[in-house]
Amino acid sequence: MNSDFDGQDDQNFCWVNYFLSKAGHNFFCKVEESYIHDNFNLYGLNQQVPYYDQALDLICDVEDDDDYSEDHQELIENDADVLYGLIHSRYIVTNRGLQAMFEKYKYREFGECPYVYCQNKPMLPVGITDEKNKESVKLYCPSCERVYRPKSSRHENIDGAYFGTTFAHLFFLTFPELKPTQKPQTYVPKIYGFRVHEDAYAQSLEEKKQLIRSQSRTKRRIR
Ligand SMILES: [Zn+2]
Helix, strand or coil: CCHHHCCCCCCCCCHHHHHHCCCCHHHCCCCCHHHHHCHHHHCCHHHCCCCHHHHHHHHCCCCCCCCCCHHHHHHHHHHHHHHHHHHHHHHCCCHHHHHHHHHHHHCCCCCECCCHHHCCCECEEECCCCCCCCCECEEECCCCCCEECCCCHHHCCCEHHHCCCCHHHHHHHHCHHHCCCCCCCCCCCEECCEECCCCHHHHHHHHHHHHHHHHHHHHHHHC
16 A cells, blocks of 8 residues: 555545545545446546556555555556546536535535625636646636636646536536526726726827827937
8 A cells, every 4th residue: 555545544444535635625525435336427437547447446445455566556546536536527417416516515615706796606616628637627606607716726736627617507507596696796997986988098008109109209309
């Protein structure tokens, strides 16, 4: 067994609990054992994870009698993380998975929207692509419907594909009562109480360019 596991009581060791306790892994819910043990749910994942069998044994706390080198063991452990992530992305779009994520959402475990007019609405994790190794996890606000970077750098290494592009939206169709019915107020830029006209910046830029041009002409004349 790897040094990460040293000091763990072998009898009570549970890989999934260990995985969930790692920094930044608080966005993941606990996938039910019965879901992981059903081969049908894992269909095709062996194509995506090189050490699939060993990784699955690790996740399921199945004792592996083979002796691996430290490097080999590290690859297997990394694959177990990836495999759990991929299983997770499938699980959270099932009824049980949606319910598990609801429990976390209820306690605002994914954070709150930073947009002032959203008034601390709780957010949900999303992937902006379903392909792994492309983008880290982001957070979706059901009020302003924007996606944000998680506040903590611990989430920078969490792959967005482990949450996927569908989950957050299926969640609000499953729990429509949680989706705010009104859009938040839009922030309006004002100067001394007057709204800044949208053409004002272009106009201001044009005036500035003219000023620079006339200044450079004056300089040339003086020389
Ligand atoms: Zn928002």
